[in-house]
Amino acid sequence: MLELRQLDAAIGNVTILRNVGFMLAEGDTVALIGRNGAGKTTLLRSIMGFTDVTGSIRFAGQEMTSLAPAHRPGLGIGYAPEDRRLFSAFTVEENLKLPVQVAGLGAAEQAQRLERVYHILPELREMAARPAGNVSGGQGKMVALGRALMLGTRLIMLDEPFQGLAPALARRYAEALRTLRDTDQNVALFITESNPALLRSLADRTLVIERGEVTENLLEPEGQGSDRADSTR
Amino acid sequence: MNFSLFLLAVFDGIAYAALVFMVALGLTLIFGVLRILNVAHGSLYAIGAYVTASVGAAIFAAGFAPFLAFPLMLIAAALIGVVLGGPIEYLLLRRIYHRPEVLQLLVTFAVFMILEDVQRQIWGTQPYFEATALQLLGNVQVLGVYYTVYQLIFLPLVALTVLIGLRLFLRRALAGKLIMAVTEDREAAQAIGINADRVFFLTFVVGAALAALGGALASPTTSVLPGIGADMIVLSFAVVATAGLGQIEGAAVAALLIGLGRSFAVYLMPELQVLVPYLIMLSVLLIRPEGLFGRPGARKI
Numbered sequence: 001m002l003e004l005r006q007l008d009a010a011i012g013n014v015t016i017l018r019n020v021g022f023m024l025a026e027g028d029t030v031a032l033i034g035r036n037g038a039g040k041t042t043l044l045r046s047i048m049g050f051t052d053v054t055g056s057i058r059f060a061g062q063e064m065t066s067l068a069p070a071h072r073p074g075l076g077i078g079y080a081p082e083d084r085r086l087f088s089a090f091t092v093e094e095n096l097k098l099p100v101q102v103a104g105l106g107a108a109e110q111a112q113r114l115e116r117v118y119h120i121l122p123e124l125r126e127m128a129a130r131p132a133g134n135v136s137g138g139q140g141k142m143v144a145l146g147r148a149l150m151l152g153t154r155l156i157m158l159d160e161p162f163q164g165l166a167p168a169l170a171r172r173y174a175e176a177l178r179t180l181r182d183t184d185q186n187v188a189l190f191i192t193e194s195n196p197a198l199l200r201s202l203a204d205r206t207l208v209i210e211r212g213e214v215t216e217n218l219l220e221p222e223g224q225g226s227d228r229a230d231s232t233r
Numbered sequence: 234m235n236f237s238l239f240l241l242a243v244f245d246g247i248a249y250a251a252l253v254f255m256v257a258l259g260l261t262l263i264f265g266v267l268r269i270l271n272v273a274h275g276s277l278y279a280i281g282a283y284v285t286a287s288v289g290a291a292i293f294a295a296g297f298a299p300f301l302a303f304p305l306m307l308i309a310a311a312l313i314g315v316v317l318g319g320p321i322e323y324l325l326l327r328r329i330y331h332r333p334e335v336l337q338l339l340v341t342f343a344v345f346m347i348l349e350d351v352q353r354q355i356w357g358t359q360p361y362f363e364a365t366a367l368q369l370l371g372n373v374q375v376l377g378v379y380y381t382v383y384q385l386i387f388l389p390l391v392a393l394t395v396l397i398g399l400r401l402f403l404r405r406a407l408a409g410k411l412i413m414a415v416t417e418d419r420e421a422a423q424a425i426g427i428n429a430d431r432v433f434f435l436t437f438v439v440g441a442a443l444a445a446l447g448g449a450l451a452s453p454t455t456s457v458l459p460g461i462g463a464d465m466i467v468l469s470f471a472v473v474a475t476a477g478l479g480q481i482e483g484a485a486v487a488a489l490l491i492g493l494g495r496s497f498a499v500y501l502m503p504e505l506q507v508l509v510p511y512l513i514m515l516s517v518l519l520i521r522p523e524g525l526f527g528r529p530g531a532r533k534i
Contacts, residue, residue, distance in 0.1 A: 045420075048423075048424055049423075050420055050423070050424075068428070068430075069423040069424070070423045070426055070427055070428040070429065070430075071426070071428075072426075073424060073425055073426040074426050079424045081420075081421060081424065085418050085420075085421040086421075087413065087414045087417050087418070087421070087422075088417065089404075089413055089417070090410065090413070090414075094410070098410060098414065098425060098427075099425035099426055101407055101410075102407075102411070102425060102426045102427050103426055147425065150425075151425065151426065
């Protein structure tokens with residue numbers, strides 16, 4: 001469903017990603033492990049269209065590299081950046097609804113998607129009316145996950161979601177991801193992390209990124225959900 | 234300074250603040266979203282004044298009803314926003330968003346210079362004066378001082394309406410929310426599917442229309458002549474910097490501060506009239522470099 005081939009990405013004049021190639025199938029949960037500065041965030045930002053790339057990014061049968069960033073989420077991609085990056089002037093619920101309002105979905109569809117988020121993250125319902133600028137860092141991460149879920153019907157990309165979460169909240173976050181997996185077997189999850197231990201129980205597959213190069217981690221057991229594990233360096 | 238003069242200075246200050254606020258509001262809105270300091274904003278103000286004064290003179294000479302002066306201002310402002318503001322953003326600014334700030338400043342300055350000459354070509358150097366709107370509303374007596382209803386009540390009322398209207402638009406309307414979202418975090422906004430290009434265009438057109446509206450509203454109170462655009466852009470820069478870049482309500486307070494400072498200078502120390510707004514700005518910036526209401530590093534409107 002998502003296929004990267006010979007992808008190079010640069011920010012300014014600095015090449016960050018080199019010859020990246022891998023595939024994500026429907027329903028995959030894939031972890032991308034790498035140290036700070038290895039290129040994890042750049043990889044996700046490249047998929048969202050925020051870097052200059054050469055090579056190919058295909059999503060759901062469509063070449064995305066020539067697609068403007070604003071047109072990519074509408075294909076069914078939800079993305080939660082590393083910092084929560086909520087819109088602080090809006091309430092939590094407004095933050096959740098904005099992506100589907102922008103996408104122009106009908107009222108019934110909007111309500112249904114919001115219910116899906118509240119089912120997976122019930123705590124968001126309680127803080128729905130609070131200004132997003134006033135929620136704590138950990139709660140903000142939950143809201144950012146919820147926002148990504150609103151458009152992420154096919155692919156959800158989470159950039160270091162456990163970074164800075166207190167242990168209890170990290171457990172709660174992982175639990176929410178499991179609920180998501182249980183309620184939706186088709187959506188693919190792509191999660192970056194610097195600490196591989198955190199994702200071991202969640203991911204079917206692990207990719208490793210080092211100095212901008214991605215390799216399949218063959219030491220990890222292949223998970224149940226991943227029937228395809230094609231990978232080039 | 235006797236009481237009547239004091240009142241006059243206050244009234245002058247309020248009337249002037251209302252006009253400067255309108256222009257500064259457009260400027261700060263554009264800066265908040267596009268991160269470009271639009272020097273050409275002054276031209277849009279001047280052209281708003283020229284169009285309103287010259288078209289007004291023509292239609293009243295042709296026997297049209299005087300009350301049309303008011304809708305004319307709105308129509309002129311909206312037209313200038315779309316017809317001039319639209320192409321400036323679409324054809325010029327869009328190409329330089331990722332370029333250094335100095336270049337952006339130079340480009341908008343060039344647009345300002347070009348539009349100054351365009352004004353001279355179209356309207357010449359003779360002053361235009363068309364005060365039908367001002368005369369229509371008459372005068373009011375407040376504590377023994379006579380003042381025009383247009384300047385004392387109408388202008389502040391319009392400024393307040395624009396302030397509240399803009400706030401409601403940004404808070405409630407989807408288009409307004411998109412502007413807020415792009416202002417706060419352009420990349421996060423695009424990551425949820427917001428077309429930042431479209432938001433930039435809309436913001437610039439609205440900002441340009443506000444400048445033109447300021448000019449249109451100013452035209453009955455003053456002679457429209459070459460140079461008014463330059464005066465206004467410098468003054469509204471002072472307001473925006475005093476308030477803090479991107480601050481909407483802050484711009485209203487700063488406009489009042491600077492408007493009152495300027496009018497009191499006119500009565501007490503006329504030789505300092507030009508200087509006072511910048512003295513106010515300077516003293517604010519010396520103490521709070523981010524402006525009265527600005528927050529360092531924050532990006533909000």
